[in-house]
Amino acid sequence: MRTQPSVEVGTEWGIVSARQAGRELAKEVGFNNVDQARIATAISELARNIYLYTENGVIELEVVEKDALKGMKIIARDDGPGIENIRDVMEDGYSSSGGLGAGLPGVKRLLDEFDIESELGNGTVISTIKWLR
Amino acid sequence: MRIPILKLGKYLLISIQVELDDQTAIQFQEDLLNRIHQEGSQGIVIDLTSVDMIDSYIAKVIGDVVKMSNLMGAKVVLTGIQPAVAITLVEMGVSLNEVHTALDLEQGLETLQQELEG
Amino acid sequence: MHSSVIDYIHQRKTHYITKWKEDLTQLVFQQEGLSDDLTEDITNEMIDLVFDGLFSEEHEQEERLRRFADRLSHYGLPLSDYIRGLQSMRQTVKSDLDAQYSEGQVAAFEAWLDELISKLVDAGAKTQERVIDLQNVALKEMSAPLIPVFDRISVMPLIGTIDTKRAQQIMENLLEGIIEFRTQVVLIDITGVPVVDTMVAQHIIKVSKAVGLVGSKCIIVGIRPEIAQTIVNLGIDLSKFSTTSNLKEGVETALAITQREITPLSTS
Numbered sequence: 116m117r118t119q120p121s122v123e124v125g126t127e128w129g130i131v132s133a134r135q136a137g138r139e140l141a142k143e144v145g146f147n148n149v150d151q152a153r154i155a156t157a158i159s160e161l162a163r164n165i166y167l168y169t170e171n172g173v174i175e176l177e178v179v180e181k182d183a184l185k186g187m188k189i190i191a192r193d194d195g196p197g198i199e200n201i202r203d204v205m206e207d208g209y210s211s212s213g214g215l216g217a218g219l220p221g222v223k224r225l226l227d228e229f230d231i232e233s234e235l236g237n238g239t240v241i242s243t244i245k246w247l248r
Numbered sequence: 249m250r251i252p253i254l255k256l257g258k259y260l261l262i263s264i265q266v267e268l269d270d271q272t273a274i275q276f277q278e279d280l281l282n283r284i285h286q287e288g289s290q291g292i293v294i295d296l297t298s299v300d301m302i303d304s305y306i307a308k309v310i311g312d313v314v315k316m317s318n319l320m321g322a323k324v325v326l327t328g329i330q331p332a333v334a335i336t337l338v339e340m341g342v343s344l345n346e347v348h349t350a351l352d353l354e355q356g357l358e359t360l361q362q363e364l365e366g
Numbered sequence: 367m368h369s370s371v372i373d374y375i376h377q378r379k380t381h382y383i384t385k386w387k388e389d390l391t392q393l394v395f396q397q398e399g400l401s402d403d404l405t406e407d408i409t410n411e412m413i414d415l416v417f418d419g420l421f422s423e424e425h426e427q428e429e430r431l432r433r434f435a436d437r438l439s440h441y442g443l444p445l446s447d448y449i450r451g452l453q454s455m456r457q458t459v460k461s462d463l464d465a466q467y468s469e470g471q472v473a474a475f476e477a478w479l480d481e482l483i484s485k486l487v488d489a490g491a492k493t494q495e496r497v498i499d500l501q502n503v504a505l506k507e508m509s510a511p512l513i514p515v516f517d518r519i520s521v522m523p524l525i526g527t528i529d530t531k532r533a534q535q536i537m538e539n540l541l542e543g544i545i546e547f548r549t550q551v552v553l554i555d556i557t558g559v560p561v562v563d564t565m566v567a568q569h570i571i572k573v574s575k576a577v578g579l580v581g582s583k584c585i586i587v588g589i590r591p592e593i594a595q596t597i598v599n600l601g602i603d604l605s606k607f608s609t610t611s612n613l614k615e616g617v618e619t620a621l622a623i624t625q626r627e628i629t630p631l632s633t634s
Contacts, residue, residue: 127270134301149538152301152332156340159303198288207341218304221340248531259476327581333540334579339574349581351548357582 122162124159130162133174137189140176144187145247153225154245161191161224167239169195177209179244182248186246196236201231201235253283260287260322261353265294268302273309280313284322291360292317293345295353297328305340314347323363325349325355337353371418373461373470379417381456386413389454397447412448415454419482419574428485435489437498445490510536512543518550520619521613525558526579533569539574551620552577555613557588567602574607583623585609587616 122133137158141151158174165172172193179188197205205218218242223229229243250271254261260311261281266272283289294310302310314324325348337344348363350356375382387409415434419427434451437608438445458604463472468518514520522540554573574584585608589597597604612618621627 131269139302147538149332149335150335152330153300153339156303156336157303159305160340163303163305221304221342224341225336225340232250329579331538331545331580331583332574334541334576335537337579338576343575344579349579351550351581352544355548355550 121173124162124165124172124174127166129172130159130166133162135188136157137174137176140178141187141245144178144185146187146245150245150248151174154189157204157222157225157243157245160218161243164218165193165195169193171195172238184246186244189243189245191224191241192238196213197231197235197237198231198239199235201233204233249275255287255289258289258364259291259357260289261293261295263298263353265298268299269350270305270308272287273306276364277309277313277316281316284317284320287294291357291364292322292324293327293350293353293356293360294324295327296333297330297352299333300330302329302333302337304305304340304342307337307344311344311347312337313347314344322340323348323360325356325363327353341354368471369476370592371446371463371475374463374466376417382455383413384461385458386451386455389451389458392395403625404441407439408443409435411464412451418480420478428489431479431489433494435486435493438490439493441592449483449486452479452486452524455479488613509631510539510548512540512547512552514547514549515617516621516624516626518548518624519617520544520549520551521553521555523555523558527561528549528559528566528569530565530569533573537573540573541576541580544577544580549582551583551585551623553585553613553616555588555616556586556593557590557613559588559593560603562593562596564600564602567604568596582607582617585616585619587611587613598634 122136123129124133138151138155144156147227153165162172162174165174172191172195175188175190175192177188177190179186204219205223219231220242222241222243226243226245229240229241229247230242233239249266249269251262251264251266251272254263260280262276264276273319280292284292301330310326314326315327319326327350328343329349350359411434414480415427416428420432424431435445438448456476459475460472463475484540510522510524512520512522520543522543524536528536540552540554543549554570556562558571562570568584574586576583586604587610591607591613608619609621618627
């Protein structure tokens, strides 16, 4: 298991560097063109949430292996206000940022595993995995 | 960073060659609308062949640009959206409803001609 | 297992084999279409596997078990028959050992045989997994080619059940093909899709949206009466999508979209 240096998302440029780092690692792991786009897009969505709602946050990228499977783990970690209504944000069409509201449910559909933990006042950790087909 | 907007007869051509960050996207929106106003353009082709990722925010900016241009009387055709980009957009549930698309710049211009000249 | 037990079993090998073979012919090896030579050969391999197994190294034994399992799967022989064969071998040897050795020694032999059986089952399961993997690859390869039929018009016939994995594969093939052939209109023929339920319909809707995004149009053809019924009964709305009942009409629509038509040659 290998951890890539995490990418700080404090500015809009952080979003760009996070998804570029994600795409590069995805390429290295051997994901095809479409999966690379899925991963880069998902990271972009996660990083944008951090940028919009919190002061500090990071995107961590990691290569994972389970049995014969190889994959890429993407963790978005912030110390922001936390999410009050997780069920709401996981519903299609919900948006508190004026985006298309595809954010988190969209991310869930793009990747294979999706896990969210949030505590009011203590931040949010979203942990996701895309497995190599 | 600014995205260059080219004029070709009655049309405006934009080929997006850079990684779209939010700032660039918003700047582009403003530039394009000003240009439509100046030139009185009726047709616009935005070529996305080199764009390898569109997230929901950028999709919204592009969708908005199309709606705003339509309000100003200009038809927009998006061309060259890559398969990988199309697949991620559809999977995320982002639909660019009622936006005209074409395979490439050439067919995009044809589509505009048909739209404008009937 | 105690080495004296091993030696003893080895000494009595010929006796066991004769006895065991009698049992085996009744139990298994009656697969139709197998020649006697082959049956004999596989029986001998299994016997060697057991008796040589007493002396061989573990990894060597595993390799042999793997090859044996591959062979069974190759000839379509069920593993369970062979396990029953091993159970009968247990009976034969055990009754012989009971007279000579302590309970503990006999138990050790049984434990050893159990281990062998579980290893054989493992090897069989692994072989199965490999076969399934190969089948998946084969399925991927045969999944839905995009066929250009006229300039700017292509057809993609879909055959068989569409699950999520396959739908993704089809989508990727389709979109890349559209770019490659510069396809303006693509006809997706679902004549060969047995069931269109809500999930399949959703996949088809996604595909046509993606086709629209890359700048092409999509017509769904081959909607049979029963498919039309299920689609409406399930409340699936395909009204925004262009559909026809057969490929012929689809081709005509596609030609009209690309501003062409088929006309008979004028006879002069």
